[in-house]
Amino acid sequence: MSTSQLSFKRLPMTLRLYDLAGAESNRRFSPYCWRIRLALAHKKLAVATIPWRFTEKAAIAASGQGLVPVLVDGDRWVADSWNIATYLEDTYPHAPSLFGGDTGRNLTRHYSSMADGLVSAIFPFIALDIFDRVAEEDRDYFRTTREKRIGMTLEDFVADRQAKLPAFRANLTPLRRTLMAQPFLAGDQPLYADYAVFGPFQWARCISPFALFEQGDPIRLWRDRLLDRFDGLARNAPAYDV
């Protein structure tokens, strides 16, 4: 049982978050869960994270689907990161806003979509590293579902990753230019737009030693600023120094 579960038992009103874990229960690596971890910290909401593996579908069945993040708030079960973010904003309106108002919320939705696109763009670099680090009971599930999706073995998928790196970095030019013009996507301070886009990069560094960025890349510097937020919440998680 993890510390966070213990604290949940001491504080039963605390929010609970089912959070994807690898072979080690403290290796949390879901890009979608990380968004919500930072969103909860932004709203100063205490949360007990529960390590969860891909195959533990029964544990989150009350959410009506089989993927994390799943937030449990009393008797409310909320799935899907965008749904959870808007749920938190609407349910805890007096906590610091994730969106900066209605227009901000509408403008933030596409950041969430973009971040989903980033997950697809990063996966060809880290797919096998994920396999190597998921829990023993998840290995068959992960390989089978992902190889069906990509139409080849994980090994073949990542074989030419070094050659793919320049195009990946070039495709990030718009993000890089924005982050050269302002410290965060939301301006001087981060909002959910930042956390949504940060998720895929935190996913990568938590599960893979492969270096996606060059030193000094403005995107990497922005990522590092987010690592430092909330007393180093994301930096202090088990991860690789890439």
Added chain:
Amino acid sequence: MSTSQLSFKRLPMTLRLYDLAGAESNRRFSPYCWRIRLALAHKKLAVATIPWRFTEKAAIAASGQGLVPVLVDGDRWVADSWNIATYLEDTYPHAPSLFGGDTGRNLTRHYSSMADGLVSAIFPFIALDIFDRVAEEDRDYFRTTREKRIGMTLEDFVADRQAKLPAFRANLTPLRRTLMAQPFLAGDQPLYADYAVFGPFQWARCISPFALFEQGDPIRLWRDRLLDRFDGLARNAPAYDV
């Protein structure tokens, strides 16, 4: 002399916009100018557009650089679409907002960067069509500068465009998903984020008969909603029905 120049002469306080034109002076096709055309309409600001060709650097020298859009407001010359958009917002604060507040402005900047990325993504499909439609005096300039940038002839650059189309469309998945969830990037009504991303698609349809979208693509439907805005400002421009 275009009608808009005549109206400028009748109304000397009207804003002026140097607007890229092709061989026909009413074929306006700059992705960056179109953003500003819609932004001006959004703010209900009258503008006299001045057809401008790539090689007419002298006409806009007062802006301190050689690219359009260039806005002239009395004795103020403003270049660069993002600069112009923020200039309009700050100078005409009582007109309808382009950003929906400070957070909206900050969140909009990346839409502008993304749209610049879209220009690069679309160029391999329409590069030769642009060459075929620029003014006679611009042809050498356009071919020379663009072929230097892409490292091959315009003809070679577009030769396999049909084969590139599926990947182009797949890369637009995040944008498509956002626009399946809400009618505009800014929500129920468009703001500058929409105009910025619309610009590259309007560029393409104004200068090229090549069909980037399938019928019924949610991105195309969103584009069409923007074509209808402001009494069909963008729809009524000379363009191809693609």
